[in-house]
Amino acid sequence: MRREYERTDAVAPASVRETFAYLxxxxxxxxxxxxxxxxxxxxxxxxxxxxxxxxxxxxxxxxxxxxxxxxxxxxxxxxxxxxxxxxxxxxxxxxxxxxxxxxxxxxxxxxxxxxxxxxxxxxxxxxxxxxxxxxxxxxxxxxxxxxxxxxxxxxxxxxxxxxxxxxxxxxxxxxxxxxxxxxxxxxxxxxxxxxxxxxxxxxxxxxxxxxxxxxxxxxxxxxxxxxxxxxxxxxxxxxxxxxxxxxxxxxxxxxxxxxxxxxxxxxxxxxxxxxxxxxxxxxxxxxxxxxxxxxxxxxxxxxxxxxxxxxxxxxxxxxxxxxxxxxxxxxxxxxxxxADGRDGAALPPDLAAPVDVVVDHVTFAYPGGANVLDGLTVTLAAGTTTALVGTSGAGKSTLAALIAGLVEPTGGRILVGDVDTGTVSDRWTAKNVTLMTQDVHIFAGTLREDLAMAAPGAGDAALLAALETVGLGQTTPQFHRAFPHGLDTRVGAGAEELPPEVAQQVALARVALAGPKVLVLDEATAEAGSDATNALEQAAAEITRGTTALVVAHRLDQAAAADRILVMDAGRIIEDGTHAELLAAGGRYAQLFTAWSGAGY
CATH class of the missing domain: 1.20.1560.10 (ABC transporter type 1, transmembrane domain)
Structure with a gap:
């Protein structure tokens, strides 16, 4: 029997010579x-x-x-x-x-x-x-x-x-x-x-x-x-x-x-x-x-x-x-x-405005598995919001992770503006392409410190305005319940746990403060309860305005509000158009939307 520990390490130890030179x-x-x-x-x-x-x-x-x-x-x-x-x-x-x-x-x-x-x-x-x-x-x-x-x-x-x-x-x-x-x-x-x-x-x-x-x-x-x-x-x-x-x-x-x-x-x-x-x-x-x-x-x-x-x-x-x-x-x-290698190269200038995102003949497969994406090509137009729709396993989160730089394509390339993300340090990609998922993290410290991480020079007024943007204004009951001491309230490890929807709103506020030019939301509001759903989706809509945004939609009303909808199946784009166009076409999206709306959502 092969023992569980008997597997190749992902990164082999440095040689004695390399180690001595580094130390x-x-x-x-x-x-x-x-x-x-x-x-x-x-x-x-x-x-x-x-x-x-x-x-x-x-x-x-x-x-x-x-x-x-x-x-x-x-x-x-x-x-x-x-x-x-x-x-x-x-x-x-x-x-x-x-x-x-x-x-x-x-x-x-x-x-x-x-x-x-x-x-x-x-x-x-x-x-x-x-x-x-x-x-x-x-x-x-x-x-x-x-x-x-x-x-x-x-x-x-x-x-x-x-x-x-x-x-x-x-x-x-x-x-x-x-x-x-x-x-x-x-x-x-x-x-x-x-x-x-x-x-x-x-x-x-x-x-x-x-x-x-x-x-x-x-x-x-x-x-x-x-x-x-x-x-x-x-x-x-x-x-x-x-x-x-x-x-x-x-x-x-x-x-x-x-x-x-x-x-x-x-x-x-x-x-x-x-x-x-x-x-x-x-x-x-x-x-x-x-x-x-x-x-x-x-x-x-x-x-x-x-x-x-x-x-x-x-x-x-x-x-x-x-x-x-x-x-x-x-x-x-x-x-x-x-981090050696690409990290040492000169970084391109940061994005000053929303840009096109081009997925150019991208192929991706997990180790030992079949292709999840096979030669996928699509362009996200600058300044628009594109919703990604499909059943579980269609490849939506994989595409989102590829654009955000969490995984690397096994073939093809991804261009953010004129920058091939496969040739630059992840520092550039992480700074210019913001990813937010349903798994949010609140850092230990005060609410002010948590928010200021996204905008170190921002004053209290800017922090409060970002919270207002995502539905956590100072006058809301949620703000008073979750943050009794305002921006000085302790959050994160060691503090009272925030409700999931409030934690997501704080994370969305950080995104708003960062002001990304390219934004990927991978079911970032999926954990919201029914009472908080509308507030979170409105917050997501606010922070995507004026960006090149890809939204992996778990609710089809999110997709309906987008400038463009892509329907994925088995790693391929099978439908592409606006909400009205896809409903009129009577294809997969129309079937999904009819079933979803008929379920009483």
Missing amino acids: SALPNALDKRWWAGLLIIQALIVAVYTTQSNLFGRSVDPLTGGSVPLLGTGTRAFVMTIGLALACMLVEMFLRALGNYVVGLKVARASIDLRRRCLDAILRAPVPRVMELGTGNVITRMTKDIDDVVQTITSIGSRVLTTAFVFPITAIGLLLIDVRFALILILLMAAAYPFARDVVRSIPAASNAVSVAEARRNTVLLDTVRGLPTLRAFGLERWALARMRRTSWGAVEADMDRAPWFIRLMGIGQVIFAAWVLLTLGLGVWLASGGAITPGQASAAVFLVIRAEVMVFNALFFIGEMQSAATSIGRAVALAKL
């Missing part, structure tokens, strides 16, 4: 001065570490008739040797703490830069790419992936460098005692390399599978929270719990599939270290008994190896952890680079 360009990048300071700290740690190991090992010599260089022989030399070794231990502890602090502080600052870049990329990236990636995936990359890297580097970053220094220094220390000790280490590392290499190469894919599964789990969680009213209304709580259980178990399975690779690394480490200790001990005894080295030198060699135990396991454990961290940071960097 090096951040404001809080790991610059040369920082690296120089950190390397000095690590060099001091290794020097103190090596001196301490040698001192502990050589402390045997004064008690067996030998001597320690500079310290002499006897009990006094023994005490001084142990004292210096303990002093080295304290210095090493201080330097390690300093190294961890330096690494942790820098990485935390760099992570803030990276999160900011990720959010900026989401705001500027092509909307289809963001939608393909998915909300859960975006959140995982911006939060857990970056947090994992910060935690990994903060906890082991300094120790990774120490380990990298210790191995060659240990080899040199063993070499100075006797070249045969160093040869043991070199031979064992050469023997372990092919086994460790194969394991390490498998870790990035396994780590990415974990992140993909966690992203899927986050997506399902967000979807469940957003759909709470629907789930409760239809009694789907058990279904939601079962779906959450499946995706959560998928994340667990992915993590379980990655764990054996780390276990194999630890197994390799155990075998190599056991062989290293036994061979060093045996060689030391043999050399000391033959008089080639002193007992203290043999003890020093064994002590260097025993103290390196943590370094052996650190090295193998760190390889796995750093590989996982590299995959996680690569995922975050790939997100931060999502």
Whole structure:
């Protein structure tokens, strides 16, 4: 059975080279001065570490008739040797703490830069790419992936460098005692390399599978929270719990599939270290008994190896952890680079007046599916309102999404004026083509702050006038009930929830303040109750006046009021004309309108 998490990620992690180059360009990048300071700290740690190991090992010599260089022989030399070794231990502890602090502080600052870049990329990236990636995936990359890297580097970053220094220094220390000790280490590392290499190469894919599964789990969680009213209304709580259980178990399975690779690394480490200790001990005894080295030198060699135990396991454990961290940071960097490409090109000037919108031989199909639109061509005349009518699945919302830039055509092009939206940044399209659907969002803050987002320089009079335009004037009962403190009323998250029709009116007021030249309304008044229907439809009519507007109509009286009506079926335009013309033609629209009006709407 194919596990749920086993699917290709929409955006692959950046390569190690791309990641390093990107991070090096951040404001809080790991610059040369920082690296120089950190390397000095690590060099001091290794020097103190090596001196301490040698001192502990050589402390045997004064008690067996030998001597320690500079310290002499006897009990006094023994005490001084142990004292210096303990002093080295304290210095090493201080330097390690300093190294961890330096690494942790820098990485935390760099992570803030990276999160900011990720959010900026989401705001500027092509909307289809963001939608393909998915909300859960975006959140995982911006939060857990970056947090994992910060935690990994903060906890082991300094120790990774120490380990990298210790191995060659240990080899040199063993070499100075006797070249045969160093040869043991070199031979064992050469023997372990092919086994460790194969394991390490498998870790990035396994780590990415974990992140993909966690992203899927986050997506399902967000979807469940957003759909709470629907789930409760239809009694789907058990279904939601079962779906959450499946995706959560998928994340667990992915993590379980990655764990054996780390276990194999630890197994390799155990075998190599056991062989290293036994061979060093045996060689030391043999050399000391033959008089080639002193007992203290043999003890020093064994002590260097025993103290390196943590370094052996650190090295193998760190390889796995750093590989996982590299995959996680690569995922975050790939997100931060999502806006690269078209976004860097010079933007055309903003629209100064309504323009024609040309859908030129546009084809669109969802991944793995048949064409929803196939060679569709239509022109929306500047300054007119065109209503789009058709049964569910006809392709109305797809056409609206294509014009608004939410999805990209698989063939053909869309021209807004003389601008091909497929060749410019989504920033231009989003600024000049305004889309409003029935899914409106009220931002947390005051009503004034929410409205001013659409027109930052607008005063209170302009904000109130926009509300008046959409039927929420200060004298209306709805305004007093919903906004008891006027423009200072708190709205959005943390405030009392607005009725659906009032939230839609506020969203329409934002559109009125923005003053778009091209406007797409995709059933933007569909959620209105009967009492608010007329007010919302009048508000929609007001904000479309003087724009090039496409209205996906869920009520045919909206279509009747439009300058032009397009009837869609199976991705094609089957009728095109005014309300009167289409009624006179007696075709599909006439049938729909007769059935609709006869139903008592």
